[in-house]
Amino acid sequence: MLRHLHWVVLQQAFGFGSSSDPATFELNSSIIALPKTPMKSRYFDARVGYFSTSYVDFDANPQGVKSVTLARRWRLEPKPEDVEKYKRGELVEPQKPIIYYIDPTTPKKWIPYLIQGVNDWQAAFEKAGFKNAVMAKMPPTKDEDSTWSLEDARYSAIVYKPSDVPNASGPNVQDPRSGEIMESHINWYHNVMKLVHDWYMVQTAAVDPRARKMVFDDELMGQLIRFVSSHEVGHTLGLRHNFGSSSTVPVEKLRDKAWVEANGHTPSIMDYARFNYVAQPEDNITEKGLFPRISDYDMWAIEWGYRWYDTKTADDDKETLNKLTIEKLKNPRNWWGDGESWGDDPRSQTEDLGDNAMKASSYGIKNLQRILPNLYEWTKQSGEAYDDYQNMYGQVVSQFGRYIGHVSRYIGGLERTPKTVEQDGAVYTFTSKAKQKEAMSWIQNNVFKTPTWVIDAKYTSLTNQAPQTVISSLQSRALATMFSSNTASKLLRFEAEKPAEAYTLNEMMTDLRKGVFSEVAAKKPVDIYRRALQKDYTERLISLMAPPSAPQQIAPGITIQIGGGVSTTSDALSIVKAQLKTLQAELKAALPTVTDASTKMHLSDLIDRIDRAMKKD
Structure with a gap:
């Protein structure tokens, strides 16, 4: 059984056929000893985004235990003869630079771009006092060094994966005693080129003619690979994603050619900001203002992690680093927004841009409306079917859909800005009522008001895609956020803590109901798209009335709760019932005035559904 299990795991990992097929493969193990003297650690700081490693210290707290969290970093130290130069502020080379070798099987034309993506980090390390601290190079040939191997854990590398996986990743191996990064083998999958192609085309084709085809020129694809290389190398240097970085940039600056080309559309390449989709054709912004780059936050994060101090322990550096961090964070471009472990902050989202998602998304939609009518011509290739057209x-x-997600997050937004006791202000703040109502208005106007621009008759005729399905999926995305128990609980908390400032749950649901059922108040016919939206809304509201299901045991010690509505002790249930009763009354009042047959059947159906739900309650 054990042997069979190993075979299945290997089969899945390496992509072989069925378990009955014979196969031969070679495995490699590489073991390196940890350093005799651990690197001096640096305590993790929630204000700077580093990967971390933790352990429990039984000596630090004489009356308990203490969890110690360390930032993951490479050991970067000046040479003994250069210590005084370093202290004077002169740039010096480290004792041991960080070197990434390029897999020799990598397609030759992409190698210079991968190397440049690594070397771009040199400027950041200069902020920490080191020159030539990080670099990429080709490995030695067999004649130069017959012992060198790509699988050898003593060497870090960017490994080419001839795979259809559209991705890249930057893992690292670290010493658990100190957080010292020992090595990294970055995975560069061949098909990541499809990923960046599709991103760039859908986000910039309105402003960059080079993006209007299915096969990019080598120089453009090379620069895209360079960006991926820099991002993944950043991970192997210890840096986590900075999803909040782009939120520090005013949206209108993303259209300012001089400003955005000088500063970039996000202060961090570790953001998931991708490309500048806010830029409009009339702005005439070039590649410098469309691409991400290593920028202010990255420079600061590397300085925080790699500035060397002539001290003995992490405790010796703690106060110095805290003062430095407080000073650096006076510049908002140095802020780290953790959108991974804290998902309620609308400032820290993947794929978004600017300090106002409503404004940024409106510009983004304008560009999508320019791209869509041209998509057939831009994706057409002689002798090919419509796969590219369908994909794009x-x-x-x-x-x-991403724009809808960005805006929806503002409703019930709870922002987090980590601080130490020396810093003024709250750590947790609610997104302002004005911003939440702006988000609601945007969703009503751009999502619930049927976005007919996304319906392409030519596309439907060639691919058999039902437009109702497309529209419903987009509208359901927004409804799901507004009807989530998480959103309800945050809005109720906002009302309890700051009643005079809150966008209350009842106010939000009233605004939502009035927008979704605007035809009912105006006594107008409801078209097929809006009928589906109104049914979705009604069913979601009814589902919240269902009592929470009893927890079910699915395995020893593991219980889950499936389905069910809001807690019976929550105000949310009272609000839901009141909204349903109000809707029921509005539908009944409107029904006698309706002359459109489809609308009359639709309203009668909704009334029946609500009646049944009320009787069950």
Whole structure:
């Protein structure tokens, strides 16, 4: 049984056929000893985004235990003869630079771009006092060094994966005693080129003619690979994603050619900001203002992690680093927004841009509306079917869906800005009522008001894609956020803590109901798209009335709760019932005035559904 299990795991990992097929493969193990003297650690700081390693210290707290969290970093130290130069502020080379070797099987034309993506980090390390601290190079040939091997854990590398996986990753191996990064083998999958192609086309084709085809020129693709290389190398240097970085940039600056080309559209390449989708054709912004780059936050983060201090322990550096961090964070471009472990902050989202998602998304939609009518011509290739057209249409819809997600997050937003006791102000703050209502208005106007621009008759005729499905999926995305128990609990908390400032749950649901059912108040016919939206809304509201299900045991010691509505002790249930009763009364009042047959059947159906739900309650 054990042997069979190993075979299945290997089969899945290496992509072989069925378990009955014979196969031969070679495995490699590489073991390196940890250093005799651990690197001096640096305590993790929630204000700077580093990967971390933790352990429990039983000596630090004489009456308990203490969890110690360390930042992951490479050991970067000046040479003994250069210590005084370093202290004077002169740039010096480290004792041991960080070197990434390029897998020799990598397609030759992409190698210079991968190397440049690594070397771009040199400027950041200069902020920490080191020159030539990080670099990429080709490995030695067999004649130069017959012992060198790509699988050898003593060497870090960017490994080429001839795979259809559209991704890249930057893992690292670290010493658990100190957080010292020992090595990294970055995975560069061949098909990541499709990923960056699709991103760039759907986000910039309105402003960059080079993006209007399915096969990019080598120089453009090379620069895209360079960006991926820099991002993944950043991870192997210890840096986590900075999803909040782009939120520090005013949206209108993203259209300011001089400003955005000088500063970039986000202060961090570790952001998931991708490309500048806010830029409009009339702005005439070039590649410098469309691409991400290593920028202010990255420079600061490397300085925080790699500035060397002539001290003995992490405790010796703690106060110095805290003072430095407080000073650096006076510049908002140095802020780290953790959108991974804290998902309620609308400032820290993936794929978004600017300090106002409503404004940024409106510009993004304008560009999608320019791209969609041209998509057939831009994706057409002689002798090919419509696969590329179908894929890129899906990318347009997905991009629109991202905008909906960005805006929806503002409703019930709870922002987190980690601080130490020396810093003034709250750590947790609610997104302002004005911003939340702006988000609601945007969703009503751009999502619930049927976005007919996304319906492409030519696409439907060639792919058999039902437009109702596309529209419903987009609208359901927004409804799901507004009807989530998480959103309800945050809005209720906002009302309890700051009643005079809160966008209350009842106010939010009233605004939502009035927008979704605007035809009912105006006594107008409801079209097929809005009928589906109203049914979705009603069913979601009814589902919240269902009592929470009893927890079910699915395995020893593991219980889950499936389905069910809001807690019976929550105000949310009272609000839901009141909203349903109000809707029921509005529908009944409107029904006698309706002359459109489809609308009359629709309203009668909704009334029946609500009546049944009320009787069950």
